[in-house]
Amino acid sequence: MGETMTKVSVMTVDDSAAILTIIAAYLEDSEFSVIASERDGRRAVQRFEEIRPDIVLLDLIMPGQSGVETLAQILAIDPDACIVMISSLGTEDAIHECLTTGARSFLQKPFTRDDFIVFMRGLGKTA
Amino acid sequence: MATTFFGQYLLAKGVIDREALLDALDRQRQSNLSLPELAVQQGLIDRKRADAIMVQYRLSNQTMESILSEIGGLAPEQVERLQHKQRSSWLRIGAALVEGGHLSEEEFATNFEEYRSMESAAEAVSTCVELTVFHLARVAGRPAKLESVGLEEDVLEDGMHRFSQRIFGDGDYTIAVDLPPVLVASVAKGMLGFDVEAGTETEADAVSEVVNLIGGNACTRIEQFGPLLRPEPPIRSAADTLVSPAGPVVRATVVSADVSFDVRVFAVADEET
Numbered sequence: 080m081g082e083t084m085t086k087v088s089v090m091t092v093d094d095s096a097a098i099l100t101i102i103a104a105y106l107e108d109s110e111f112s113v114i115a116s117e118r119d120g121r122r123a124v125q126r127f128e129e130i131r132p133d134i135v136l137l138d139l140i141m142p143g144q145s146g147v148e149t150l151a152q153i154l155a156i157d158p159d160a161c162i163v164m165i166s167s168l169g170t171e172d173a174i175h176e177c178l179t180t181g182a183r184s185f186l187q188k189p190f191t192r193d194d195f196i197v198f199m200r201g202l203g204k205t206a
Numbered sequence: 207m208a209t210t211f212f213g214q215y216l217l218a219k220g221v222i223d224r225e226a227l228l229d230a231l232d233r234q235r236q237s238n239l240s241l242p243e244l245a246v247q248q249g250l251i252d253r254k255r256a257d258a259i260m261v262q263y264r265l266s267n268q269t270m271e272s273i274l275s276e277i278g279g280l281a282p283e284q285v286e287r288l289q290h291k292q293r294s295s296w297l298r299i300g301a302a303l304v305e306g307g308h309l310s311e312e313e314f315a316t317n318f319e320e321y322r323s324m325e326s327a328a329e330a331v332s333t334c335v336e337l338t339v340f341h342l343a344r345v346a347g348r349p350a351k352l353e354s355v356g357l358e359e360d361v362l363e364d365g366m367h368r369f370s371q372r373i374f375g376d377g378d379y380t381i382a383v384d385l386p387p388v389l390v391a392s393v394a395k396g397m398l399g400f401d402v403e404a405g406t407e408t409e410a411d412a413v414s415e416v417v418n419l420i421g422g423n424a425c426t427r428i429e430q431f432g433p434l435l436r437p438e439p440p441i442r443s444a445a446d447t448l449v450s451p452a453g454p455v456v457r458a459t460v461v462s463a464d465v466s467f468d469v470r471v472f473a474v475a476d477e478e479t
Contacts, residue, residue: 094439097397097412104399140422142439167422168437170429187426188419189341 086112087204090130092123092149093138093165098188102136105192111199120144124152131157133204137182139166139173147180154181161204213299215321216309226308230299233306237297241270242278244288251278326432327377331471334373334381334424335458338469341420342383343462346392350462358457360450360470362443369413371421371440376433378474381421382443385413385467414440 089111091102099116106113115130117123121144127135135153139146146164153160164177169187177185186198213230216222222230239247242256251259255278262273274280274288300318303309309317335355343350362368367390370382385393387404394402394412402409421437428435450472458469 095411095415095418096408097394097415100398140418140437140439167419167426169422169426170434170436172429172434173436188422 084110086110087134087199088112088114088130088132089134089136090115090117090123090127090132091136092117092120092141092146093136094118094141095138098138098165102195105195106199109196109199120146120149120152123149124156127153127160128156133161134199134202135160135162136186137162137164139164139168139177147176150177150180150182161202163202211299212318212321213303215324216303216317219317221313221317222303222308226303226306229306230302230308233302234297234299237295237302239292239295241274241285241288241292244291245274245278245280245284248288248291250280250284250288327473329431330377330379330424330428330433330435331456331473333427334379334420334471335456335469337424337427338381338383338420339458339460341416341423342385342389342393342460342467345396345416346389346462347396348389348392348462350460353459353461353466355456355458357454360455360472363468366468367410367413368443369410369417369440370443371417372438373421373425373428373435374438375435377435379424379435380472380474381417381424382470382472383417383420383467384470386465388465389462389467410442414442 087110089106091099091113093099096118099118103113103116111134114132115126117126120141123135123137137146137149141149146166150162150164153162158181161183162181164182164185165188166173166185167188174185183202190198213222213227217224217227240260242251242259245251246253246256259273259277262268262277263270266273271285274285275282297305300309300314304311304314335352339350339352362384366384366386368382368384370380372378372380390409390413391402391404393416394409397412397416398408402412417440418437421440425435425437456471456473460467460469
């Protein structure tokens, strides 16, 4: 990718620093750019309001404010926000709750880099 | 985890004695006829042919349906009718115990419910162990195989690091992995894709994330046979802060190349949840 090309901005939210590191590594040298990473739901909502990323990758199970609560609060700020829930929990109940709350999609861990990039492109967001 | 036969469960629990179980098994033997025996009873084949069918069934890999057709000369519709008759008249062990007066209908219902719940819990524990071994081996890039599984009191052995996650809802389980430092390093490196300094938060966080992955995937898999569970965030424990649920725990010892590690699954009994 050329330096001047505008990238699709991404904010990642996960209590695990490991996952934030992995996602950032997966998106390196792609058309996506991680512009913010947060490990706490409340902080993520504030950060979203400030930076308005194109895509939010949001963990479902987090200590304190849950992923679904965070999802609802971000959608209250911007109903068109493109938010993808990421979790190792792929039960029907969990997926249904996320999608009915307004998540654009749901991605179950684990996933490979290639699968992840294909998934991100499938979201249809362009800068 | 081995599946326990309902009769064995009742015997082990002291609800019935050995004589009652033998009587019920005898009732089953008399009542539950094989397909060739049913065919004889209905006049479709003679006894000699039924014996020939049973011999062929024991000696070959053929299905009973194909042997009934080939040796017994029965049409597919006749075989289907026999199977239906067999299913509808099959005497189960619980019903045989009730029939023999060894168990009341009420005792049967209560105990069967408990048995089903126990079987479901055993399957959940087994799923947790299987997924843990699979994911740790995958992430660490090392082979791993189960060496032993047993019920034991909980301890965290010297030099091991415990990472655990509680999953609960229709049941309450905690999956704990006790890893030696060399495996902590392999798992962290496998997860992040680069070497991580030993004993750092980054290393612990990477391994915790693998445990989180196991817990979430276990909930997903367990949902397929009934219980709905949700994971709590994973935690890391040291020997001096270790808090184990009361009672025994399933301990699976796993060998990975030149080292071994433990997977422990705590299943809290229903009345304690």
